[in-house]
Amino acid sequence: MTETKLPVQPPEVRVAAPGAALARAPAERREPAAGRAIIDPPEPAVFALDGLNLWYGHKHALAGVTMNYPVNRVTALIGPSGCGKSTLLRCLNRMNDLIPGVRVSGTIQYHGANIYDRQVDPVEVRRRIGMVFQKPNPFPKSIYDNVAFGARVNGFRGRMDDLVEGCLRQAALWDEVKDDLRKSGLALSGGQQQRLCIARALAVQPDVILMDEPCSALDPIATLKIEDLIRELVKDFTIVIVTHNMQQAARVSDYTAFMLLAHEGGPGELIEYGLTNELFTNPRDHRTEDYITGRFG
Amino acid sequence: MKGECALQATVDQQAALARALRKQPFRRTSEMVIKTLLLLCAAVSLLTTALIVFVLFSEAWTFFEHVSLAEFFLDTDWQPLFEPSSFGIWELVAGTMNVVLWSLVFALPVGLGTAIYLSEYAHPRTRKVLKPLLEALAGVPTVVYAYFALTVVTQDVLQPLFGRDNIPIFNSLSASLMLAVMILPTIASISEDAMASVPRDLREAAYGLGSTRMEVALRVVVPAALSGIIAAILLATARVVGETMIVAIAAGSTPHLTLWPNESIQTMTGFMLQIGLGDVARGSVKYQSLFAVALVLFMMTLIFNIAATLIVGRYREEYE
Amino acid sequence: MAQREATAPVSLRASGAVARRQAVSRGSRYVLLAATLVGVFVLLVLAYETAIEGADRISWSFITNYPSRFADQAGLRSSILGTAWVMGATIALAFPIAIGTAIWMEEFAPRNILLTIVKLNLANLAGVPSIIYGILGLALFVRFLEMGPSILAGAFTLSLMIIPMTVIASQEAIRQVPPSIKEASLAVGATHWQTVRHHVLPGAMPGIMTGIILATSRAIGETAALIMIGAFTFIAFDNTSLTDDFTTVPIQIYNWTIRPQEAFRQNAAAAIILLMVAVVGLNLIAALIRERFRRE
Numbered sequence: 001m002t003e004t005k006l007p008v009q010p011p012e013v014r015v016a017a018p019g020a021a022l023a024r025a026p027a028e029r030r031e032p033a034a035g036r037a038i039i040d041p042p043e044p045a046v047f048a049l050d051g052l053n054l055w056y057g058h059k060h061a062l063a064g065v066t067m068n069y070p071v072n073r074v075t076a077l078i079g080p081s082g083c084g085k086s087t088l089l090r091c092l093n094r095m096n097d098l099i100p101g102v103r104v105s106g107t108i109q110y111h112g113a114n115i116y117d118r119q120v121d122p123v124e125v126r127r128r129i130g131m132v133f134q135k136p137n138p139f140p141k142s143i144y145d146n147v148a149f150g151a152r153v154n155g156f157r158g159r160m161d162d163l164v165e166g167c168l169r170q171a172a173l174w175d176e177v178k179d180d181l182r183k184s185g186l187a188l189s190g191g192q193q194q195r196l197c198i199a200r201a202l203a204v205q206p207d208v209i210l211m212d213e214p215c216s217a218l219d220p221i222a223t224l225k226i227e228d229l230i231r232e233l234v235k236d237f238t239i240v241i242v243t244h245n246m247q248q249a250a251r252v253s254d255y256t257a258f259m260l261l262a263h264e265g266g267p268g269e270l271i272e273y274g275l276t277n278e279l280f281t282n283p284r285d286h287r288t289e290d291y292i293t294g295r296f297g
Numbered sequence: 298m299k300g301e302c303a304l305q306a307t308v309d310q311q312a313a314l315a316r317a318l319r320k321q322p323f324r325r326t327s328e329m330v331i332k333t334l335l336l337l338c339a340a341v342s343l344l345t346t347a348l349i350v351f352v353l354f355s356e357a358w359t360f361f362e363h364v365s366l367a368e369f370f371l372d373t374d375w376q377p378l379f380e381p382s383s384f385g386i387w388e389l390v391a392g393t394m395n396v397v398l399w400s401l402v403f404a405l406p407v408g409l410g411t412a413i414y415l416s417e418y419a420h421p422r423t424r425k426v427l428k429p430l431l432e433a434l435a436g437v438p439t440v441v442y443a444y445f446a447l448t449v450v451t452q453d454v455l456q457p458l459f460g461r462d463n464i465p466i467f468n469s470l471s472a473s474l475m476l477a478v479m480i481l482p483t484i485a486s487i488s489e490d491a492m493a494s495v496p497r498d499l500r501e502a503a504y505g506l507g508s509t510r511m512e513v514a515l516r517v518v519v520p521a522a523l524s525g526i527i528a529a530i531l532l533a534t535a536r537v538v539g540e541t542m543i544v545a546i547a548a549g550s551t552p553h554l555t556l557w558p559n560e561s562i563q564t565m566t567g568f569m570l571q572i573g574l575g576d577v578a579r580g581s582v583k584y585q586s587l588f589a590v591a592l593v594l595f596m597m598t599l600i601f602n603i604a605a606t607l608i609v610g611r612y613r614e615e616y617e
Numbered sequence: 618m619a620q621r622e623a624t625a626p627v628s629l630r631a632s633g634a635v636a637r638r639q640a641v642s643r644g645s646r647y648v649l650l651a652a653t654l655v656g657v658f659v660l661l662v663l664a665y666e667t668a669i670e671g672a673d674r675i676s677w678s679f680i681t682n683y684p685s686r687f688a689d690q691a692g693l694r695s696s697i698l699g700t701a702w703v704m705g706a707t708i709a710l711a712f713p714i715a716i717g718t719a720i721w722m723e724e725f726a727p728r729n730i731l732l733t734i735v736k737l738n739l740a741n742l743a744g745v746p747s748i749i750y751g752i753l754g755l756a757l758f759v760r761f762l763e764m765g766p767s768i769l770a771g772a773f774t775l776s777l778m779i780i781p782m783t784v785i786a787s788q789e790a791i792r793q794v795p796p797s798i799k800e801a802s803l804a805v806g807a808t809h810w811q812t813v814r815h816h817v818l819p820g821a822m823p824g825i826m827t828g829i830i831l832a833t834s835r836a837i838g839e840t841a842a843l844i845m846i847g848a849f850t851f852i853a854f855d856n857t858s859l860t861d862d863f864t865t866v867p868i869q870i871y872n873w874t875i876r877p878q879e880a881f882r883q884n885a886a887a888a889i890i891l892l893m894v895a896v897v898g899l900n901l902i903a904a905l906i907r908e909r910f911r912r913e
Contacts, residue, residue, distance in 0.1 A: 098504060100421065113629050121631035121639055127507025128629075137498035140521055150506030153516065155634045197502065204506050328810050332725055338717030339726070339735055342784070345777050346738050349749060352756040410652025418646050419653075429904070431656045436831075436900055438838020440867045441663075441889050444874045448882060449666050481656050507635075509642035532744070539746020541841035546874060566748050566841070573751065573845040579760060591752045595745065602744035606737070 037272040037284040041255050043070035046208055046238045047092060051106035053267075054087060054096065061087050063267035065106070067257060069208075074230060074239045076253035076276065078246060080291070083259045084268025085242045086134075089210050092240060093129040094122040127154055130201030134213045136193035138185030138200070143168075143177050146185040146196055150204040163203055170236075171199035172229050191222025195229065209233065211241040215248065227252050246292055250280050258288045353595055356588030363582045369589065375552040375568070377586050384586055386593060388552035392469070392562040393597075396544055397537050399473030399558045400480060404533065407477070408484030409519075409526065415485070416492035417514040428486075435482035439542045446475040446547035463559055467549030470558035475543050480533035487532065491525020492518050528605040535601035539594065541566040565594045667893070671886025679887060683853040684869065688880030691873075693888055695852040699768070699863035700837065702856045706772030707779070707836055712829055715780045719787035719825075724813050743781040750778040751845025759846050766847030769859040774842050779832040786831065790824020791817060823910035827903045834899035838892065840867040866892050 045068035054062040062084045069075045077085040090096045091108060094115060107114045115125050127150075138146050147164045156163065164181070168174040173195040177188070185196050194214055201209055211230070215223040230239060230252045243249050249256050257273040272279060272288040283289040361369070364384045372385025411431065415424050450471040455464045464470070495518050503517040519526070549561030550571055563571075572587045631639050682692025718739075726732045754774030764770040794817050802812040818825075843849075843865060849872070852864045866888055873885035 093505065095501060095504060098501070110629070115629060117629070120629040121635060123507050123509050123639055124629045124631055124635050125507075126505055127635070131501075131505035133498055133501060133505070135498055137496070137502045139499060139502065139517060149503070149516070150508075153503075153506065153508045153512045153638075200502070200506065325808060328808055331810050332721075335717045335721035335725055338714045339721040341714050341777075342718060342739055342742055342780060343735065345753075345780070346742060348757060349745070349753050352753055353749075356756065407652045407655050410649045411656060414646075414649035414653045418649055427653060427657065430660065431653075433897075433900070434656055434660055436834060436896055437663075438840070438867055438892060438896065440838065440840040440870050440874075441667075441893065444870060444885055444889060445663055445666070447874060448670075449663075453666075478656070478659050485656070509638050511642035511645040512638070514645075535744050535746075539744075539748065541746070541748045542871065545841075546871065566746065569748055569752070570841055570844060573748075573755070573841075573847075574849055588752065588756075591749060595749050598744060598746055598749075599741060602741050605744075606740055 037274075037288070038067065038270060039274045040068040041070040041073065041075075041275075043073065045069055046071050046111060047240075048109040049091075049106070050109070052088070052091060052108060053105045054084075054091060055103045056099065057101040060267040062091070063262060063269050065270045067270055067273050069238060069240055070255065071238050072234060072236075073254040074234050074241060074252050075255045075257065076249035077240065077242045077257050077259060078244070078249050078291075079259035079268070079271075080261075081244065082268075083261055085259050086212050087268065088259070089212055089240060089242045092208070092210055093126045093131055095126075095131065097122050127204050128206050129208045129210060130204060130206035131210045132194070132197050132201055132212065132214045135217050136190055136197055138188070138193050138196050140184065140186055142182045143185050143188070143196060144181040147199050147203050150200060154204055156203075164199075167199040167202040168196075170202050170233070171195045172225065172232070173199055189222070191218050191225055194218060194222070194226060198226075198229065198233075206237070208238045208240065211239060213242050213244060216244065223248070246280070250276060256280070258283075258285075258291065260287055260291070349595065353588055353592040356585055357592045360582065360585035360589040363585070364589075373554055375563075377568075377583050382582070384582075384589075386565075386590065388554050389563060389565045389568055389590060390593070391554045391556065392544075392548070392552060392564040392567065393538055393594075395469045395556050395558070395562050396473050396476055396548065396564060397534055398556055399469060400476035400537050401530070401534065403474060403477035404480050404484055405530070408481050408529075408533075409488060411481070411485040412488035412492060412526075413514050413519065416489045417510065417518060431485055432482050434478060435486075437479075439479060439540060440546075442475040442479055443542040443546035446471040446543055450474050451547065459559070465549070465559075465561050467547065467551075467561040468559055469548050469562045472544045472546075472548040473558060475547065476537050476540060479540065479543070480536055483533045483536060484529045487529035488522065488526045491522035491529070494525070495521040524608045524611060528608040531601045531605035531608070535598045535605070538601065539566065539598050541570050545570040565590050569594070664893075667886050667889050671883055671888070671890050674883050674887035675890060679884075680891075684851060684864075684872075688873075688878060688884055691881075691884055693866060693869060693891065695854065695856070696864045696866045696869040696888075698856050699848075699852065700865040702768045702859070702861075702863060703771045703775065703843075703865060704833065704837055706768060706859060707775040708829070708833060710772055711776035711780050711783060711832070714776070715783035715829075715832075716787050716825060718780070718784045719791055720813060720818070722784070723788055723791040724809065724817065739781045739784055743785060746841075747778055747839055748841040748845060750774055751842035753777065754842065754846040764860075766850065766862055767860045768856060768863045770846050771843055771848055771863060771865075772859075774846055775836045775839060778839070778842060779836050782835070783828050783832045786828025787821070787825045790821040790828065793824060794820035823906050827907050830899050830903040830906070834896045834903075837895060837899070838867050840865075840871055843868060844871070 047069040049065050049067050052062060052065040053060070065088060077088060079085050087096065091104065096102045096104070104116055106116075108116055110125070110129070113120070139149060141149070144164055147167050148160050151160065151163055165174060165178075168177065173192060176192060177183070185193065188196060198209070215226050218226065227248065230241065233239060241253065253276045255274065256276040256279045258271045258279065259268050260271045261267070262269045272283060272285045274284075279288065280292055283292060369384055369386055372383055373387050374383045374385045375388040376383045415428060419427065451464065451466060451468065455468070455471055499517055499521060500513055503513045508516070544564045545567045548564065548567060550563050550567060551561050552563040552568070553560055555562065568590055569587055572583065578584060679692045680697065681694050682690060683694050684696070685691040722732060722735060726735070751774060754770055754777075758764045758770035758773045759766055764773075798816050798820060799812055802816045803809070807815070848862075848864055848868055850862055850864055852862060856863055870885050870888045870892065873881040873888065876882075
């Protein structure tokens, strides 16, 4: 089952056009310097965000985010706590819909379709875009049933045993659990649980995997295993990862986006976006530099 | 010289301080008296249990001197009031089981549906309006439900609906329907608490895999809250087993070994109330049979309640 | 971007199996809402039916008349008085004991097996059917202590019945008092009891009051336990002492309900209206106290 095919993509290069973005979202003022610091990857994109704003009730949480996420790459979102990076990630599979009082404006194109279009069904979105959460959250079921759950609700027709094995192999967990698939998922160690959650996400056969600080609850060794796994998975999947750990972003990601609150109590904004190497070695925005050199956050 | 004086004073002060700091067990008598009084208050509840157990066992003991355990548990006829009397508890137990069965048949789907709706579907504002209304059902005195079971449910609904030939004036169905309403808040509210305590991230995991709201509710939340739901059912069962007025008024007073809902039956509590209404001579076998039945009833509710407590304790541990 | 929409649009509209699943899921909302409304509906029907049936019978004489074998002359005088006497005595008996138990458990009890036993015992007592309390009252107070079916015997019986639930509510309330207040009081040299008396109890009072009122509303509607101790009697005099025989409003409702005549059924409905006004009133007061103190 591991040969999850990506939808055919027209090889298209989209060069950053901050001016165009501004024109589309005139309400969002942005410092010109920050605008230039955002360089979309010159690669085919799975997601294209345009002027994305989000409010929790009256609280403006995200302002004018415009960026692309390239195919088969790891894109990391970094920034201090509360800067909206998790919120942004949760927009990508419409998990924010579950919170009462959330409003979103702007568009997120997923393979060319706006996932915030009124006719889009969030369930259709989420079965294409897998998610791994901050805290490992296996269902209180067996390892087997954990992996099979998503496939079952999505009406998978095929050999479930093969699917489960394939996903567990892909998540580098098979060898550790193959003898007791009936054991509760909660009986595994934290790192194993997180890999089980990854296997569970793979079983729905998504093409994108969103990871919300997947290692923050894990010890360093388990973290390394997950990071290796991410590098392995990116051959088949597009990965967007939120992390508060800059070393992790530097280790696993191809592109990095730095986010920050516009001002105290204000909405989160995208400050700088580009190749991970460049962002860490040669930041264009002074705020990025302050952050990665540890002057705040 | 002066220095010595000062030192002397300090030593005196130290001694005084040491004395003042010493424990003086009898200076705070009031404190002791109050603590003792509070302990006595707490003893009342232990004493209550002890007295219930003592009264039931001692009086039931006398009963079993007249009626053998074998007759009590093996005979299937309950006829204590007329000669020749017989004391087979099963007809009363069947009566109780009859209303337990039917009230759960009605209350379970509705109660669980309510819990799922309030926990997984309802907007917080809707829940804030609906929940107190439902809990109001728990505050209605049971004699009021009894009145409705006999008048509205039996005479205005069931008999016109199914015909007087099929539904006697006293029937287990009307009692069960009202018992179902009575236990609805118990089932709904305890199950909802259990579902609300299912961690949010389990729901998110399921939504993240592309589950619909109903799939999340039925395949993730309900299984995860199952022990709480079972505890709710056990507590509700204990309430039905122990409820007296509804069954005494609406279900009748003729013991029958049946689980059909369209018959007149008598439950254990119904029999007890019947004896309580009459002036039965103390020391007669009839009077003593009251305690034997009460003992069985007490044991049954105790088992249901303890099982519920154990299960609730276990599911708390799971998530803490 | 417009080009891509034209060339390779991915349809994210619900289709096929997902459309079906979403339709089922959306449908389930209405099914479950309907289930939720069943309870509310029953509540409304009950209120409506009773009002229709009994409203005409409510009058001053219905409240001031003694019971009678003529339905149109029968009234609630002796049962209202009996209810008032029994409830007064029950409150006086039960609540000091219940609050004392709660204070002991939360503040003074040694944290050992004894406390665990007391806790388990209370949880189980709260689930003991009321008719069992009636049997205890019959054997202990009425027969053994020779109180007869008196107000005092009734009050003792109801007290034992409502103590467990009041203790549990009071414990909750005491636990809500922030430990910092307790520590502040102990730090200025107050004894443990002084701290409880001046800081813990006042802080817990709204919660305790709510618990007491709810327990009272449960006791006021109790029927089976009082019938068991022999309160199903014809009373045509005003109660003047705790040793009097008595009857209560719920027992009168029972009495009228089991009679076959329609006129008595109306009396029962009218009495239910009055009883429900009392019960709902008590619950409202409890809710108001809770709301008021939550805000402060």
